[in-house]
Amino acid sequence: MIAGGGAIVAPAPGLPMSQPLPPLEWKFSQVFGERAAGEEVQEVDIISAIEFDKTGEHLATGDRGGRVVLFERTDGRDQRTRRELERADHPAPRHPEYRYATEFQSHEPEFDYLKSLEIEEKINKIRWCDTTNGARLLLSTNDKTIKLWKVSEKKVKNVSNLNLDPAQHLSNGNSMVASPVPSSRPFSPRLMYGNGVKRPVTSINPDFVFPPGGIPSLRLPTVWSAETALLARCRRVYANAHAYHINSISNNSDCETYISADDLRINLWNMEISDQSFNIVDIKPVNMEDLTEVITSAEFHPTHCNMLAYSSSKGSIRLIDMRQSALCDRHSKLFEEAEPAGSRSFFTEIIASISDIKFARGGRYILSRDYMTLKLWDVNMEASPIATFKVHEYLRPKLCDLYESDSIFDKFECCLSGDGLRVATGSYSNLFRVFGATPENEEASTLEASKSPNNRRPVLPSSKTTSRLANLARSGRLTRRVTDGDGSPGVSELNGGTYDFTSKLLHLAWHPQANVIACAASNSLYMYYA
Structure with a gap:
């Protein structure tokens, strides 16, 4: 990263690597909300957002119903005693497993x-x-x-039962006198909620009189x-x-501020x-007719x-430094790939629009997703x-049909692994793709969001081409790769030819x-591990 003083930060660990990585074998782990x-x-009920926290212990999803x-996460916790674990006839799970915790109406x-x-x-x-706390x-x-x-976790307060017989000691509309002998039948009073505490509400007969010597074994209600x-x-x-629809929010590393972005503006907020x-x-x-791109x-x-970085509908990514001025109308760096000569068409600008960007953990690399491709950028190499x-890529001949059905405007998200060695994104037919992010890692997996992720995995022809980039990075090993994992002819048979x-x-x-x-497939949350 080029900071204010012009120093170049060393690349993040793991990118690039000198030794090839073995391909991952993805397996089904869990599903929540599976559709019959x-x-x-x-x-x-359709899921519209997914997010792990930075520890991976918690996962949140949002849907279209607000x-x-x-x-x-449940595995790895002491949910059983040591003796129970020793007697268990199967080992503890080696991959993270999750359970439903709670839900609330946000909007x-x-x-x-x-x-x-x-x-x-x-x-x-x-x-x-x-x-916090x-x-x-x-x-x-x-x-x-x-x-x-x-x-946060709150203790649920309960009220113990009163061991008086309500038919004899409590008023139900008729005037009664209590019996001197208490009943053994427990009483479950009606509860009123106030300030988070359940309070028993009893309607005791005003004519109630304690017998001489009191009532033996009287147990009063207690809160526990x-x-x-x-x-x-x-x-x-x-x-x-x-004024326009919010498309992004992002927390700052100072743990005090965050940004929110809509089509034309980015705002900075303080949490408090x-x-x-x-x-x-x-x-x-000034004149909206001059508008050429949106955030x-x-x-x-x-x-x-x-x-911070933001992407535009023109397929560019701008890196800005908030120390330069209060209004960051000038970018520090512009990441934009030049169009090949003679490749421009009616759909060029539409499919070039970037729908999502993610920083790698170290901040050295930026992953972007446009309609057809994933692109990995080095912040020290702006040209490509x-x-x-x-x-x-097999959908390129279908762009006209996609435009008529508005599918060409679908906004796919992307993500990186924690070590930055692999990237993933979604596609149609509930498929998602996993790629190796390093020149030595040629992994390209196609999986389906179902309990059998590899059942409908197509046989993909190899059509990979590589070309050298200028040796601009300090490592000197960065090579531009164009990986076509889908190929062309064979994929038309996917989903029975449709x-x-x-x-x-x-x-x-x-x-x-x-x-x-x-990953989210409609209203279902599927989880996979490798």
Whole structure:
């Protein structure tokens, strides 16, 4: 990374590598919300966002109904005693496993009366924040409003039973006198909730009189805690700062600020201040007829709190330094690949639009996803990516059909493994692709989001071409690769000879420390490990 003083930071560990990596064998791990055969999926149940926290212990998903569902890792924890573990006839799982933790309604549908515009409750992005005092914080956003949620464990308080007979000692509308002999039948009073404590409400007959000597073995109700439960509480609401739909939010490494981006602006927020933000990027022209591109994705650098990158619909990525000026209208670096001569067509600009960008853990590399390809960029090499991965090149002859059905505007996400050695993204027919990110790692896997991920894996012809780039990096080993894992003819037989554009895998996330991928196929969350 080129910082303010012009120093070049050494490349992150693992990229590039000098020794080839063995290919990974992906296996099915878990599925949540699996759809039964013939079951109709409700629009509000379709998953629209997936995010691991930085430890990988927790996973969050958001759907189009405005709900956020949290999962927590269960393997590796002391859920059984040592004796039970010694007697177990099978070893503990070697891959992360998760269980449902809790869910809450993050956003509700709204209506902007000034613009006569409906605001959907759909969750666009989720980002985990640093844990404080054992509580988990996360940001969620729909098109207009960002919310900060605190999820913490609360003890559930219960009330023990009163061992008086309600038929004899309590009023049920008739005037009764208590019997001197208490009944052994327990009493379960009606409970009222207030300040988080359950209170028993009894309607004792005003004529009730304790017998002489009292009632033997009288047990009064007591409040006690039996278990803990996760409860979500909204801490902040960041609203009224975006005129256009929010497409990205990203936490800063300073753990105090974050950015939110819409089509034309990027705002900087302080976590503790919800009624004020700073506009740091504004590409809106004076005359909207002069508008040539929009912002499609934005993300903070993972370690430098002053650096961030954003992509545009023209297929470019801009790296900006917030120390240069209050309004970052000038970029520090521009990553843009020149178009090959004679390759321009009606669809060129549409498929060049970048739908998602991700920084590698060390910040040396940026992964971008456009409609047809994945591209890996070195921040020290602006002219062209160091690797290009063709995700579904077999669809290029179908671009006209994709345009008519609006599928060409689908926004696929991308992700990197924690070590930065592999990248992944989704495709149609509920398929996702995994590629090796280094010149020595030629891995290219095609998997289906199902319990049998390798069943419909097509036989792909090899059509890889490589070309040398200028030796600009310090390592001197970076080689540009163009990897076409899909090939052309054989894939037309996929899905029985048809292309299923309705089943698309748009959202996926890679575990930050293990080879585990979580991906969304409609309303189902599938997880795979290697």
